[in-house]
Amino acid sequence: MKRLVVLGGGESGVGTAILGKKEGFDVFVSDFGKIKEKYKDVLNKYEIRWEEEQHTEPLILNATVVMKSPGIPEKSPIVKKLFEKGIPVISEIEFASEFTKAKTIGITGSNGKTTTTMLTYHLLKEGGLNVGLGGNIGKSFAWQVAEENYEYYVLELSSFQLDGIIKYKPEIAIITNISPDHLDRYEYKYENYIESKFRITKNQTEEDYLIYDADDEAISGWLRQNKTNAKLIPFSLTQTFENGAFIKNETMDIIINNEEFEMKTAEVSLEGKHNLKNAMAATSVAQLMKIRKETIRESLSNFQGVEHRLEKVLKIQNVQYINDSKATNVNATFFALDSMTAPTVWIVGGVDKGNDYAELMPLVREKVKAIICLGIDNKKIVDAFGNVVDMMVEVDNMRDAVNTASHIAEKGDVVLLSPACASFDLFQNYEDRGKQFKAAVQNL
Known part of the structure; x- marks a missing residue:
């Protein structure tokens, strides 16, 4: 046996x-x-x-x-x-894939993968497909293979899950972006981490598709030097393609196999440039799966987003509180700060995974009026931004963080929890951190 x-x-x-x-x-x-x-x-x-x-x-x-x-x-x-x-x-993905005939859409990336996975699932489900959701999210893929009978699965795949695959391949793969993360697991070599993400396409054939961010340096670099058998579908905010997804004149335009889909960017429910990328990736899948254009439009305009990811909590005395606890690396926080349109009180800190805060500097200078450090060791954050903002406060629990923020914030400001760090010093996980933030805001 x-x-x-x-x-x-x-x-x-x-x-x-x-x-x-x-x-x-x-x-x-x-x-x-x-x-x-x-x-x-x-x-x-x-x-x-x-x-x-x-x-x-x-x-x-x-x-x-x-x-x-x-x-x-x-x-x-x-x-x-x-x-x-x-x-x-x-990995679980490798084991389970042997026991199902379902087609899978595999989604990886340093950031945006949860939103893209949820949005892709939403588009396919609304489009009437018999589809399951799994991987790094929700109920285990293997468990569903044992008990359900889905024809398709949308799977969020972390680099750790991809490290454990031998034969598994998704029919459609998405790489949302790549930025340094989890380097402690990859001998602190960025190229090892990049290689790990690209395992998602290593078994793909010319029948399969790889959807990727053409603006991303690490992805473009890998594709220049390596070959994948999959058909490539790029998406971009700055370039246009004959076959791919792009933005032109405030319109999201997606052309795949001579089929065109257009939608005004203002009608997409998710806010921020990074979310337009997530929307382009998910919509590319929906088009490959022949979902009706009308259904895609409706689904993109009614999608609710993901908890703990730029989640609007409450507006109190004209100050908007936003929970972005899922931002556990610098790149995710970059997207969050980039999409802020009002003066921001930024709550940041936790377990540092080898962060380099330099890339946040222009955004902090432009948008952040005060920083609240929420971690056991805040030295790196204090060193990075101490001279850049007018006010910096250190706290060691969420209640104090939110109370302090509420005193500093003025009408029209935003209070943003976007930690750029893991949560294990003071919280069980990023969900616990986000829930504590929401509870503290509701108690103001």
């Missing part, structure tokens, strides 16, 4: 275990941390053996195949031992 060992008992791990059991594998789940009660209940219900707070080597090193959760680095001792024994270590 083939033996599947799952490392990590979270959403992707439990989903993989259920699918493995259904497909006749002998399954064992091992988590070095604690497994949440709700997942233990599921594993017990399916009679899947599990352990927590340890990795028992004899029960792991006898695997036929190992599914490693994306959060576990390849440097971890147990993974190294598996590599030494030549046991394949794959």
Whole structure:
């Protein structure tokens, strides 16, 4: 009997275990941390053996195949031992894709991938397709393959998930953009991280499509030096194409295989230039899937956006509070500051992932009137911007951050939480950080 060992008992791990059991594998789940009660209940219900707070080597090193959760680095001792024994270590996406005939749309990028994934899913669902949503978002892909019967999946794929693919390929791939992120997992080499993102297209054939940001230096550079078999569909804010998506005269124009779609940019519900890019990428998919133009227009004008991503919380005394907690790197915060049109009180800070704040400098000079540092160690932010803004305050909890911001902000200003950092110093995750921000604003 083939033996599947799952490392990590979270959403992707439990989903993989259920699918493995259904497909006749002998399954064992091992988590070095604690497994949440709700997942233990599921594993017990399916009679899947599990352990927590340890990795028992004899029960792991006898695997036929190992599914490693994306959060576990390849440097971890147990993974190294598996590599030494030549046991394949794959991602949930790789494992699950073997057991479904569904076509997948895979979406990756340093920023914008969640919004693009949600918007693509929204367009296809509104267009009447039988479509599931998974990957880095919502219910695990493997779990859905085990229990649902979708014809299409829209999958948000992180670089960690792509690192664990061998044969998987999406019929349509999107790379929204690439900027330095998670470099601690890639030996601090940017080129390794770029290479990881491009794994999304490595198995694609000439029947498949790669939709990409033609304005992005890292993407263009890779495409100049490497080859993909997929048909290329570029999108851009500054260039025009015979085959691709672009903006001309305040109109989003998308031409694919001689089919043209046009829509005034003002009618797209998402705000900001970066969101026009996300909209162009998602609409390119909808056109490839032959969704009716009228449906695409309606869907683009009624899409609600993603929680914790430039989410308008409340307007109090004519000050707009915006929750952009999902901005966990500098590039995401660049987009946020770039789309601000009023003087901004900026709440920033957290766990720094090797950030370089220099690229934010022109935007901070132009738009930011005060900075509130919300982190345990704010030295880098203070050093970067201390001389640039009139006021800088350090706090160590969300309530103080929001209260301070409300005292500084004047009528017509914006208070923006866009941390540019991970959240683990003071919060469980970026969702917890965003929820605390919203609660503190509602309590003002």
